[in-house]
Amino acid sequence: MPQLDAGAGGGDDLGAPDELLAFQDEGEEQDKSRDSAAGPERDLAELKSSLVNESEGAAGGAGVPGVPGAGARGEVEVGAEALGREHTSQRLFQDKLGESLEDGLKAPECASGMYKDTVYSAFNLLMHYPPTSGAGQHPPSSQPPMHNKASQPAHGVPQLSPLYEHFSSPHPTAAPADISQKQVHRPLQTPDLSGFYSLTSGSMGQLPHTVSWFTHPSLMLGSGVPGHPAAIPHPAIVPPSGKQELQPYDRSLKTQAEAKAEKEAKKPTIKKPLNAFMLYMKEMRAKVIAECTLKESAAINQILGRRWHALSREEQAKYYELARKERQLHMQLYPGWSARDNYGKKKRRSREKHQESNTDNSLHYS
DNA sequence: GTGCCTTTGAAGGGG
DNA sequence: CCCCTTCAAAGGCAC
Structure with missing residues (x-):
């Protein structure tokens, strides 16, 4: 911490x-x-x-x-x-x-x-x-x-990385230490994650890269930070590319392989840190x-x-x-x-x- | 529509 | 330990 x-x-x-x-x-x-x-x-x-x-x-x-x-x-x-x-x-x-x-x-x-x-x-x-x-x-x-x-x-995408933005924030209370504290005792990559992403992957895709950061389930740091959006995920998380995405909501014809692929497609791509x-x-x-x-x-x-x-x-x-x-x-x-x-x-x-x-x-x- | 180009740095793997 | 490869962002461009 x-x-x-x-x-x-x-x-x-x-x-x-x-x-x-x-x-x-x-x-x-x-x-x-x-x-x-x-x-x-x-x-x-x-x-x-x-x-x-x-x-x-x-x-x-x-x-x-x-x-x-x-x-x-x-x-x-x-x-x-x-x-x-x-x-x-x-x-x-x-x-x-x-x-x-x-x-x-x-x-x-x-x-x-x-x-x-x-x-x-x-x-x-x-x-x-x-x-x-x-x-x-x-x-x-x-x-x-x-x-x-x-x-x-x-x-409209802030040019800076979330951390940068974070540190640049006029609200010093939202120090990175808080982030790590909050997220450290939060289960990471829980099974809920896929559900979360399946629900939000579409909208996430519309969100600007950086803005989307704070909605990450393991990083709901916006809630306690005045002036910050309520929830923006980490930019390292990107929804699966259109290529890979298997239309998570199209469950009509789902073979086992498709289900597997779909499951994988639901997993958001975690990008490398900059x-x-x-x-x-x-x-x-x-x-x-x-x-x-x-x-x-x-x-x-x-x-x-x-x-x-x-x-x-x-x-x-x-x-x-x-x-x-x-x-x-x-x-x-x-x-x-x-x-x-x-x-x-x-x-x-x-x-x-x-x-x-x-x-x-x-x-x-x- | 997809990959390449370009940059530096980080990380992982192989020898 | 060193070297090599890949990926991270970005947007025009070529195919």
């Missing part, structure tokens, strides 16, 4: 050691990158050219091939493996993205406003969540509360879209990836902390859940691609 309040320090059995290591290792570089981030326009121009000329960068990169941004940004070490991935992937996508990126970044409002209040303002928003109970403390800048944020997506970068992306995507003319997620994600690396370690740490708490909450909500459960639910060709690339590599190295 006190784990959630324990912060990043003691009692954090979920904290990924890699994160700390990364921070330690990249600390100086991150600081450098932050310094260089003080010149956003320069960085943007750099970013732009890098995104456009990514593939060419392999040959022309003065410092790090394939990472044009590394040099001008202040020796931000992306890591060899990231380099390779970036290089290859962007080469694959550059034909399409190059133009779209350039078009988007060409927009004056994008170029000038790219950093004007992006990284830091979003971060300040994040700072609304108090590490312990500093809910009354507002971020240094004049960031409006979350719910007043103007850049909320048009679809990692730090995913939380960051979710937060910043709308901003990037607003600032640039881009809409393609692939292009936006490239920008966000750059921005992510431009964040100071303190800024990243907040997202890591959020992600850590998300994982912690997720683990408490779904003790038996494994990321493996969702394996195969996405049909991907990455393996094939990887095999292809491996073949290519082997050809290269042979």
Whole structure:
């Protein structure tokens, strides 16, 4: 129970050691990158050219091939493996993205406003969540509360993860500790669950991802929280996809196999908790879209990836902390859940691609 | 209609 | 322990 309040320090059995290591290792570089981030326009121009000329960068990169941004940004070490991935992937996508990126970044409002209040303002928003109970403390800048944020997506889905929103809530009484307390002595994944989902899966599907969080049967935290909707489930729970859904209410012709399939279909898909970068992306995507003319997620994600690396370690740490708490909450909500459960639910060709690339590599190295 | 693209990070499994 | 694979979000795009 006190784990959630324990912060990043003691009692954090979920904290990924890699994160700390990364921070330690990249600390100086991150600081450098932050310094260089003080010149956003320069960085943007750099970013732009890098995104456009990514593939060419392999040959022309003065410092790090394939990472044009590394040099001008202040020796931000992306890591060899990231380099390779970036290089290859962007080469694959550059034909399409190059133009779209350039078009988007060409927009004056994008170029000038790219950093004007992006990284830091979003971060300040994040700072609304108090590490312990500093809910009354507002971020240094004049960031409006979350719910007043103007850049909320048009679809009305809060950009932030539930935890983020939770921590950002002006109601500090709804601390994560309460969540865990409430849910800890609540039977998790009880047989009632399927019934609950069978009843609500349809409506849940209509609910925005995040909004639907608080109705989770094991997480009825909204009831005691003023200002919160009564019941919104965790966003990790998503109704079965239309493909998999077997029309739970159509019980007329139900073979045994169908019944089994139906039972499985009733089980909502429990999604992976979002990692730090995913939380960051979710937060910043709308901003990037607003600032640039881009809409393609692939292009936006490239920008966000750059921005992510431009964040100071303190800024990243907040997202890591959020992600850590998300994982912690997720683990408490779904003790038996494994990321493996969702394996195969996405049909991907990455393996094939990887095999292809491996073949290519082997050809290269042979 | 479905999968791919792109990003980073987490997790699981195999060697 | 290291490496590889998959998935998490997102929306345009290709097929």
